[in-house]
Amino acid sequence: MSLPNKAAWVPQATANLTVGPAPYPFPVPKHSILVKNESLAINPVEAAIQKYAIFLMEYPAILGSSFAGTVKAIGSSVKSFKVGDRVVVSKAFSNPSPLYGVYQQYALALPPYVSKLQDSTSLDDAAAIVSNLATTVGALTIAMGLDRPPLSGSASTNGKKLLVYGGSSSIGGLAVQYATQAGYTVITTSSLRNMSTVEQYGAAKVINHTQKTENILAAIEAEGPYDGIFDTIALPSVVGILSKYLEAHGGGVIYAVQPPPDDLPAGVERKFFTYPGLLEDEANDEIRKWLFEEYLPKSLAEKRIIPTKVEKVSGGLCAIQGVLDKYNSTGVSGVKLVVDPFEED
Ligand SMILES: NC(=O)c1ccc[n+]([C@@H]2O[C@H](COP(=O)([O-])OP(=O)(O)OC[C@H]3O[C@@H](n4cnc5c(N)ncnc54)[C@H](OP(=O)(O)O)[C@@H]3O)[C@@H](O)[C@H]2O)c1
Missing domain, CATH: 3.90.180.10 (Medium-chain alcohol dehydrogenases, catalytic domain)
Incomplete structure (x- = not known):
């Protein structure tokens, strides 16, 4: 043939x-x-x-x-x-x-x-999310060690707070939904243009990321502290904001979608992985199977993921x-x- x-x-x-x-x-x-x-x-x-x-x-x-x-x-x-x-x-x-x-x-x-x-x-919806959902699972579950969502419904609140910078990006939107379903209280960001879409993802608060830097920082500060930070944008301006926030709190770790710059403040660490690649490690076989055989197809079929x-x-x-x-x-x-x-x- x-x-x-x-x-x-x-x-x-x-x-x-x-x-x-x-x-x-x-x-x-x-x-x-x-x-x-x-x-x-x-x-x-x-x-x-x-x-x-x-x-x-x-x-x-x-x-x-x-x-x-x-x-x-x-x-x-x-x-x-x-x-x-x-x-x-x-x-x-x-x-x-x-x-x-x-x-x-x-x-x-x-x-x-x-x-x-x-x-x-x-098919379009599935193609649009497949790799970024793998990125999300690689980042939140494998790299950051956060809980997974159940296969139906949502976990009850676990009392932990996550900052997902960039909720209006494809990865950010998926990460907000995934973490919310897993029981985390999620704070995220969006431009005004995408605010109403991002609000549907389940975040407790969506900060306008087109404000002045000091206002974004103040809004992040007001919603903290955070048990984890996932930067799905990783542009220099965003790295600056998140670094400043952590510096003021004595340091901490940002998980990011791009490699770290050389000049992070003392005590601030930015961790970068090729997140979908983590699913190719044999040690993560069970998570990969869960994602591709259960969570992804079920969540799309049941419209649990937007x-x-x-x-x-x-x-x-x-x-x-x-x-x-x-x-x-x-x-x-x-x-x-x-x-x-x-x-x-
Ligand atoms: N490390 C990995 O494993 C891995 C895997 C996949 C992708 N990536 C990287 O992850 C990044 C995101 O990928 P994606 O597919 O999610 O991108 P995307 O959806 O194309 O990102 C576009 C979105 O980014 C937002 N954005 C742009 N500038 C921003 C800023 N200054 N502050 C906050 N949000 C801003 C915009 O939101 P508004 O329009 O609302 O402003 C826009 O909707 C890319 O750099 C990609 O290369 C890394």
Whole structure:
């Protein structure tokens, strides 16, 4: 069996994407599945990987980490999926082969990082959150050691308070919902534009992060102290605010989505991980299984998670370079940009 396949390739380090033919990955390796990619979500880090080659990789490369679609074929040892299943995939970091790259019409995937979706779940919604939910679980549960939410309902309040800076980002919004469901009192931030959406995530307080720095700091101070801080923005201005807050309290730790700068005040520590990568550690197998087999598909089916708002970009694979350029320039506000790789430009 072979079908025509098309990909948006990065031909060499820092080069713009080129759309062209790609191998149809069949026969399927025995531990993999082949997925018809019907919705792919583009994440900010992919823009930096394309333009600045921030990760070492072999070229030509096919980027991407989040997609959803229908299983077309399965490897001989795969028991957990069958042809026709609707699935969402968070591409494993440890797998650089372009056959598993996301910016293409047909891609391979590794079952441990795939969730089976119910018919009622939107493929766009699932693609929009899959990698950032893996980031959230990696950060809050594995790195920070916080409680997980139950599989239905919410845990009763545990009396602990968490500051999630950036509730209107995709990761921030998911982190607020996850921690709230797990019983934490969550304080977060948003611009006024996204305030009403973020208020639905369950935070006890949403601080306007477009105020003057001293007002943001005062609002954070008024809601504290915190049992944990997760910085989902990690821009220098935010690092400054959080560092000042902790410095005034004798120091502390910020878990952040970007590496720390060199000049943090004494006593302030910023911890950075590639959070979804933590799920690839064998020691975290049970958490990975819980996420992909239970929490993610169940929460989407039961609408327990409000997914990051999807903005569908027209133009198919040819539109991806424009999306990457947007992430590298203005960024987005309160949305995840999604493309249908079968749409013609
Ligand atoms: N370490 C890891 O494992 C890992 C994994 C995935 C992603 N990341 C990184 O995590 C970051 C967030 O990713 P994402 O997909 O969640 O991004 P995103 O949704 O595209 O982030 C955009 C949002 O950031 C908010 N924002 C921008 N400037 C802000 C500021 N100064 N203060 C507060 N909020 C601000 C905006 O909110 P308003 O419009 O409301 O202002 C906007 O909605 C990226 O840097 C990404 O590369 C790291």
